[in-house]
Amino acid sequence: MKDATLKQIATQLGVSITTVSKALKGYPDVSQKTKNAVIDLAKKLNYTPNSFAVNLRTKESKTIGLIVPTVDYNFFSKVFEGVLEEAEKRKYLVIILRSNEKLEVEKKQIELLLNKRVDGILMSLSNETGDFDHINNIIAHKTPLVLFDKIAKLVNCSKVMINDRKAAYDAVTYLIQKGHKKIAHFRGSYMPQNSIDRFLGYNKALEDNNIPYDSNLVYLCDNNTDFEDGYNNAQKVVVDHPDLDAIFAITDLVAVGAIKYLNDIGIQIPKQIAVFGFCNSFMSEIITPKLTTIDQPGFEIGKRAASILFDEIELIRNNVAFEFQLVELETGIIERGSA
Amino acid sequence: MKDATLKQIATQLGVSITTVSKALKGYPDVSQKTKNAVIDLAKKLNYTPNSFAVNLRTKESKTIGLIVPTVDYNFFSKVFEGVLEEAEKRKYLVIILRSNEKLEVEKKQIELLLNKRVDGILMSLSNETGDFDHINNIIAHKTPLVLFDKIAKLVNCSKVMINDRKAAYDAVTYLIQKGHKKIAHFRGSYMPQNSIDRFLGYNKALEDNNIPYDSNLVYLCDNNTDFEDGYNNAQKVVVDHPDLDAIFAITDLVAVGAIKYLNDIGIQIPKQIAVFGFCNSFMSEIITPKLTTIDQPGFEIGKRAASILFDEIELIRNNVAFEFQLVELETGIIERGSA
Structure with missing residues (x-):
């Protein structure tokens, strides 16, 4: 159905499907005139942003990066389970890296993930992270980013945390x-x-x-x-x-x-x-x-952060405007014997 | 230096650098005669397998897949730390997937990793895994594979385990x-x-x-x-x-x-x-x-399995023959209060 519509645009405008596809992706080798014609007709035919996504799919890696300060047996393992559950559902792969609580390692890991052209990055900052140039560099690369747990208030992106x-x-x-x-x-x-x-x-x-x-x-x-x-x-x-x-x-x-x-x-x-x-x-x-x-709902934090990241990856791909989310998950007291 | 040698082979044989590169990679669109000439001269010029690797590097993803049955807070977290430590050292990225102890999920995860063209796969089998066609399929794809902990005796690959x-x-x-x-x-x-x-x-x-x-x-x-x-x-x-x-x-x-x-x-x-x-x-x-x-040395198992996998990836790339390793790590009794 979506392919038929793409073909329909091409036929009506007398251009190739490739040209339509390129016009929708904003490629520079298609003239502005053709781009405008394609976009206008796409709108007229209710060719929704969602169906654009199908055509852009080849550009995506369906892989995200997750940077955690440590692989522990507690909080981050739970976060990890939440991220994986959401990734399985949305058919994304997850590359996991640790910063070992070191700023220098964190910088290196971000560089690796950007070079790898992952679709997005989820991260919890190291204890040493006091300036955020390397984090802002992710945003400058137009790579969607969601921070969780150990976040930076000064970085402009979605965040999932507790109070x-x-x-x-x-x-x-x-x-x-x-x-x-x-x-x-x-x-x-x-x-x-x-x-x-x-x-x-x-x-x-x-x-x-x-x-x-x-x-x-x-x-x-x-x-x-x-x-x-x-x-x-x-x-x-x-x-x-x-x-x-x-x-x-x-x-x-x-x-x-x-x-x-x-x-x-x-x-x-x-x-x-x-x-x-x-x-x-x-x-x-x-x-x-x-x-x-x-x-502290680690599983839920991971799941929610991943879900927001996947949404943002898809919204950006579809050129849909969105606002960053600041999610604060509920905590409670678990009464047991020690207090 | 290595590029010079590649160029040297091309010049001496009167063919393009691309042809030399293709011949060394065994591409089918280079005649057997040219391949033989290139390989003979490469040998003569001491163009070692290691330097072949440099030219093949663009083909590698520097990414491996790790399939674990579950993300637990014990054994597999330790394995995971060992794998990551080795991967950091060797500059590989690690995609982690869980089978959730299900054969069907395990099959799907392998397919995902093969489609992703990872350089190799590390895995511990699910409790349901009784036939090994999907595992043998990894080998058929010429993707290096190392099994650890929950291994299959019948699969022909390197294995890291305890007794x-x-x-x-x-x-x-x-x-x-x-x-x-x-x-x-x-x-x-x-x-x-x-x-x-x-x-x-x-x-x-x-x-x-x-x-x-x-x-x-x-x-x-x-x-x-x-x-x-x-x-x-x-x-x-x-x-x-x-x-x-x-x-x-x-x-x-x-x-x-x-x-x-x-x-x-x-x-x-x-x-x-x-x-x-x-x-x-x-x-x-x-x-x-x-x-x-x-x-049970989980960290050591992960580190060793990853190390063998990276070695095999590089040996295969360099066309160096090798034998699969069966590594059995030592265990001991930790005496504490419960027995």
Whole structure:
């Protein structure tokens, strides 16, 4: 049907199908006069942008790139499953690259994907990413881009995230309502927006509950918010603050590290010290005690980000105008034994 | 330098550089006489296979496909890290697809990758894969293939695996040496070679220790050897065999499910029932009690399989003969609290 219409345009204008196809694609070797004639007739015949897509299909690679900071066993694995599920549905292939939380690697990976002429890029920024020239370069290449989780507010593209500040605020408010007053925060590094926002949420919850902020209660996780970070910081915090009654950790992995250390030295959780995580990863259910945490919808984040990217790839191909989307997915508190 | 040599061959033979290039690639539109002359002179000028590669480089996609049965948070995530590390080193991109343990999906994924003309394919078979026509089709397409973990003995290609039978034998022998006599096995499904081999290892260890095999002690994990499988089978086995003293689970995830149930009903591990896993995943360290398990080197398997694949891609491109490799990586017992 669509091919028939393409042929119809060609026949009516007395030009070849190739010329019609080229005119619709905006090729420079077709005169502006012919282009205008083709476009006018296409409109008249209700030759919709969607059917243009069919003819442009040969230009697409049906492949996208996904850059993640790390391949972990928790959040990014879930994101990955969501991306793959959507990609399978929409018949796209996914090239996965890691930045290893390094800005230089991230730049290189973007270059590789642009050289590969992928149809679009999904990415979550590394902890080192503080300037965004390389990200803006993706946009300059007219390659559709969707950022998720660790996003840059200054980059003009669609973004899928959670409200990290609100989620952290809810977590710390929950701890305060349970009677905890001396709450440490094991925070992420200083660059990523989600790490900043979780810290700000912690801060605001204290403020709104008239608990003075004490910077000595904030411990940096400098090893990519790893299990070791939680373990080591727990070791420090119990010495520094013997009257501590709760820990709000930036990720489940950090929380699990903390629980491991507290278990090792015989501190009762949550009776002596409560521990609150962030992610709701599989391990939060199998550790003893089970981890109270924020439900961060990794699968949904991946699926949604991929879906928006595929839509934008197709809209751009069809020359349909669209606006970037800022999607904020819901989070909730998963109450378990640790807080 | 290499281009100079190519030009040199062309000049000496009085043919175009394109003809020389085509002759070296074996294109059909160059006569056999010219091909022979080019190849003879190339040899004479020490035009090595390696420098042929430079000229063939435009034909390569520098992209491989990786098909895994599932994206899990344990074994395949580790494999994936190993593959990516090697790919980064060798400057290849990796397209990841899942078969979801389904034969039909696996066939479709292979087709996608062959259509995409990837340079090679790494794969671990789905639990349903019992005939191998689609796998042999990869070989028929002259696309290098390396199988890992869930391999097919009948497919003629390089393979990277562990000795599942021996590892399982070692695990069960360990349990017997600790005094356990009534040992259940939570086994994987009937198709994958690794599931069969782990069962056979269990069987042989009993036999060598004069413990009669009892088929009632073997429980099938029919849900992709999941956490639920372990939980549900533990629920059954304690009712069926009140005198049970050990469980050998096909994977850590199954073992963790079993530990979860045993903990829930207050059975002491390992005092009343010992639990032995298989993988040495991250969760085996954080569960209470910590899991005694087989160290299955997922990262190393991924890295090695990728390395062999990249070698074969380059050897084939350079027309260098090679033999398929059957690599068996070492496993060991990780002694922890559960057995």
